[in-house]
Amino acid sequence: MSKQTISTAGELALSLKSAARLFGHRRLLVCAGDADWCKTQVVEMVPALAESVLLIGEDFPELAASNSEVIAAKQCLSRLGREHQNIIFNAHAGFDVDAFGAISGTLSAGGILVLLIPPLDRWQYFHDPEHRRMQVYPQQFEDISGRYLQRLSQMIKASNQLSLLTQGGGLRIQEAENNPDKKTPGDKDETVTAPCKTRSQMRAVRGIHKVFRGHRRRPLVLTADRGRGKSAALGIAAAQLLLEGVEQIIITAPSKSTAEVFFHHAGKVLGEAHAGLSGRLQFIPPDDLVQTMPATQLLLVDEAAAIPTPLLEKMLTHHSRIVYASTIHGYEGTGRGFCHPLQKGSG
Template sequence: MTPNDFIQLLQDAAIKRVVRFPVFVAGDEVTVSDFLALASPSLIVSNALPGATPWRQVKRLLGQETHSLALDIRQGFDVEKLCAIAGCVKGGELVYFLVGEEVSERRFYQRFNTFYHHADAAYFSQHGGMNLPQSISSSQHVPEYSSSFTSSGMTQDQQRAVDAIKQVLKGHRRRPALIVADRGRGKSSAMGIAAGQILSSDVKTVLVTSPSIANAETLFQHALVDSDCERTNKYRATYSNGSQLKFVAPDVLLQDKPTCDLLLVDEAAAIPVPMLNQMLTSYSRIAFSTTEHGYEGTGRAFSLRFRSLLNDKAKGWKEVSLHQPVRWAQDDPLERWLFDAFLFDAEPLYPDNIDEISVRIVDRDALLKDESTLRQLFSILVTAHYQTSPNDLLQLLDDESLSVFGAFAHGMLVGALLAQKEGGFDGALASDVVAGKRRLRGHLLAQSLASHTGTVDALTSVLIRVSRIAVLPLFQRNGIGTLLLNSAETYAARDGVGVMGTSFGVTPSLWQFWSSQGYIPARLGIQRDAASGTHSLQMVKALSSAPTWFDDIQALYSSNFYAQLSEQFSQLDPYLSALLLSAMAEPASLSEAQNRQVALFASGALGYDLVTGSLSQWLVSWLARQTKTITREDKGCQLMVARVLHRQSWDVIANEFGYQGRKDTELAMRQWIAKHH
C-alpha cells in the first residue's frame, strides 16, 4: 500500500462514518514533509516546522470547528492543549500526530508510545510500515451514520437541554437543571442558545459563572448568534430590548450576590461543591452544566456528590444527559483513543473492606508496567480533587522530585499521597530569589516562604511539600490520610529532611485536619482563588529540631495576620478566622485595667466605641486559650470576630447574624462576653 492509498483509505472511512481517526506519523524530516504534502491538513501545529502555528497560540483556536490537523509532538507537548485542539476537529477528518521513532527514557512517553498501536489508531512509519485501525483492517461491521440533528441545527439532546433551562426560569422556584455530558456534546452551546432565546424574548438578566471567562466563551458565542445585541466587552452582552448577559467569577458572585433572573453555572465540576451549595442557597433559579469526563471535569464522582447535594437542597431538580456528539458520530475512534491514553474515563474500584491497610512508596517504574494500578491511582486523584488535569499524569510518571505513597487494602490502592522535594539551592541563588532578581520553576512552598518573608534558609535547606492527599470517598474519615502522612514524615526524617509543609485552599475541615497533625500556619495568601473562593494557606511542621528560620516565619505570620484581619481578610469566614487565631501563641496578658473595661462593656456600663482596643486584645487572647475546637455553632464567637477583628459595619453584621440593628447586635455581644469573660 502506498502512503497515498493509506491516507485515502483513512479519509474515506472517516467521511463515511463521520468520525475522526488518530494517525501517527514517524520518520525523518523528508518523510514527514512528503507525508504532510499528501495529507494536506488544514492546520499544522508545531514549534519547529516553518509556517506552522506554534503551540502557544492553540488557545485562540478553541471554540472553532476545524478540518484535519497535524500536531507536531516530537519536542513534547501540553496534554491539555492537545486534547482541547483535538476537540475542535469535526467528524470526517483525521488528526495526524508527528512523532519520533526513538525510545524515550521518560516514563510518560514510554507509555504514550504504546498508544501509537492502539486499536483505534493508524500508524505510518518510515521504517516500520503501515498499520490501520482495527475497524478498518478487520471485517468488523460499523453501522452507517445517521444524523441526530433537529431542524433547528441542534442535536435532540441539546434541544432537551435548552427546554430544561427555559423551564427553570418559568417553572417553580428552586428546581434547578443539571446538564451532564462528556466533552463535545454541546452542553455549553445549549446553555448559550437557551440564554439567547430567553434574553431576546423578554427583558431579563442572566448571569454566567465558570472557573474562568475562557470556559464561558462558547456559551457567549451561541447566546449572540441569532440575537440583536452588542458584546460590550468579554464579560457582558447587551440586547436591544435591554436584557443583559454578564459573566461573574464564582468568588465574586458569592461575595457580591448580584441579582439576576437566571444563573447559569458552566463547568460546575471545576467549582468546589461548598461553593455550589452557597449558590443554591443564594439563587432560586439556576442551571448547572458539568463535564462527566474530560480535562475540565472530575469524573462521575463529582456528579454523585453534587446529585446528593441537589437532593437535599432542591427536591424538584431535573437532570438532562447529553450523549450525542455535536461534531462527530457516536463511538468516535479519536475520542476513544484520547480516553484511554489520558485516562479521562478512569473510575475507581473499591475493595470489599479496609480492615487491613498497608502504606508503601509506589515504584513508578513498576507503575509504568501496571496499567490497572495507574488507572486506579489517577482515578483516586481525580475523584478527590476538583483541579486534576491530564498534565498531572505526566508529572505523576516523570517528575523525579515527586514521591508517591500508596495506601493499599488487600492489594488494591485506596489512597495516595504525593510528596514534592523542594529547596536545596545554594546561598547566592536563594538570595537572588529573595531579592526578586530570580524566579525558580516549581518549588512552590520553599520559594513562597523565602520570597515573602526574606528567609533565605527556606530555599537553601531541603523541605518536602505534600501536594496531594487523596482517599476514595467511601473510605474517607477512616484515618487513611493520617497513615499516609505519618509514613511520608517517617521517610522524610530518615532522609535527613527537617521540615514538611503543604499549601492548599483553606477551609475549616482542611485546617482542622492539618492542624491536628501538628502543622502550623506560615503564610495566608491575600488573593482568593477565583474558582474555589478560598485563600491559599501554607503550613509547616518541623520533623526534628526546628531550623532557625522556623520561629521567625511563624512570628511574621502571626503579627501580619492580626493586622490584616480588619483589611485584607475582612471578608474571611469569621469561623475560619476564629480557628486560625485559636492556633496562635497567646499574646501578652491583658492589664487589669483592660480586663475591667471588657467587664464594664459586658455589663452595659461602657459603650462599644470606648473599649474597642481592649475588646480586640481580650478576644485574641481568649481564642488563643481555647483547648477545645471552636464549633460552627458558636455564633457569638463569630459575631465577635466579624465586628471586633474584621471591623465589618453594624448594618452588615446585623443582617448577617439576624439582628434588628446595632443596639440588638451590641446586646448579643455583651451577653456572649459576660458568659466567657
C-alpha cells in the same frame, strides 16, 4: 474517497474531514515515521485543509503564511473550553500525555486530529523530551522506560477507531459509520432541528427552557463527555430566551475564555439582534458572582466541575433558577465534589 484514490497526505486529510463532517464525528489520524517524513505530511495537509489549524509542539517555517497557530504542549490546558476544527500534535517534540488528552477534548464535531509519532516499532526506544519530567534522582534520563509508549503503539496498531499512515507506505483508514443518525436508547423518533445538532442537545435546550418556566428550586445538571455540545446548548437556550423577552441571564465559568463556545453559539442564534440584546447576557467570574450575588432570572454555570464546591453551593442557595453544565471527569477536576453537593442541595 477510497484508499486507492488517495495519493497524498493532503488528500487523506480531506477524505477524513469529509467523513467527519458527514457524520458529525471526529477523526484521529496517526502518522508514524521519522521527524522529517512527518514534517512533509504536515506541509501537505495544512494547505489542503484550507482552514485554521492548531499546531502543537513545533513550528514549521514552511507554514508561516498558512492559517495556522503554534503553541507548546504545556499551553494545551489553557485551551479547555474552546473548540478547534483541526489539530496537529507533534510527539517528536515530546509526548505530553496530559496535554494530548486535554487538547483532544477541544476538537469540534467534524474535526480532525493528527498525531505525529516515531515509527511504531521504535517509539518505545525514542528519547522523549517529556521523560525528563518523570526523572527522579538518582535516576538518569536513559533509565526511564518506554513501556507506556510500547503499549500505546500496540493499541494504535490494533485499533479500528483511527486511521494510520506509516512511512513505509502503509495506510489503514477508519471505517465509516453506516448510520449517521443512529439513535441511542431513549431517543424519540424526532428530527433534529437547527440550531441543535443532536437529539441529546435538543433535549438539553428544552431542559434549560423548563428550568426558566417551571417550578423554582429545580436546578438542571447537564453532564456528558467533552465536546458533546453542552456549552453550545447553554448558548442556544440563552439566546432563545433573550429573543422571547427574558431581561437578564448571567453566565459564569472558570474564565471568560472558557465561555467562548457559549458566546459563539449564543451570537449565532441572536444574529442581527445581538447588539440590542447582548447587554442582557452578562458574564461574571465565579468569585465575583458569590461576592455580589446579583439578581438574575437565570444563572448558567459552564465547566462547573472546575469551580470550587463551596462556590457552587452558594450559587445554588441564592439562585432559584440555575443550570450547571460540565464533564465530571478529566481535566476540569475529578467532578465528584461537583456531583455530591448538588445532589444534596437539589433534594
